[in-house]
Amino acid sequence: MVKKFAVNHYPLLYLLSIPLLHTIYNYLNTNHTEATNILTPVDHYIPFVPQFIIPYIGWYFFMFIYLFYFFQKDRKIYYESLIVINFGMIVCYLFYFFFQTTVPRPTLVGDHFFINLVRFIYTNDQPYNCFPSIHVLTTFIIMYGMFKSGIQSYINRYFIYIFGWLIILSTVFVKQHSIIDGIASIILVLVSFAIVSKLELAAFFIMREKALKPVLSSSDY
DSSP states (O other): OHHHHHHHHGGGGGGGHHHHHHHHHHHHSSOOSOOEEOOOHHHHHSOOOGGGHHHHHHHHHHHHHHHHHHHHHOHHHHHHHHHHHHHHHHHHHHHHHHSOEEOOOOOOOOOSHHHHHHHHHHHHSOSOOOSSOHHHHHHHHHHHHHHHSOOOOHHHHHHHHHHHHHHHHHHHHTTSOOHHHHHHHHHHHHHHHHHHHHHTHHHHHHHHHHHHHHHHHHSOO
């Protein structure tokens, strides 16, 4: 039973590429150069709404849950989404290294639940690595992946769209990102998906998976 599960689910190991790449984020999340403030006039009119910290934190679960969902329901979209996430994160890291930006944060006043959650995020994530936004990048990848897929679950489809937009909005309402950060991420996702689809990179992984399955099934482990 364990062997059968491993044979059918080993491609989920590719998800480890995300936390491995994330280790680079910690190195870059310092003001190693003169950080640039790219807030637009519109950003100054967007209020700080601490309640949006809930969808902001929910992103951590949203991405991995729905990548696993894609794996179960649409293998092509699973691979395309995962490839775009890895490629997009690398592009973001290049921007963070060569063009470090920052978003001024509000002074946190009070000691209630939502403020404390924002305080926790601010404490563990410095106000750098803003452009493009990885939060928006990975969220929009899941949203666009669902849009491209043939998955017929309307409950999951609408949940992804609604909660996805809440996550994207949360990045500006909790003052972690500017509008430009989000727009850049969305453009990066659309361009990356077009490249991955054109090169048919997902097909390579699907063929590799089919080729390895009989080998793994017959091996002793």
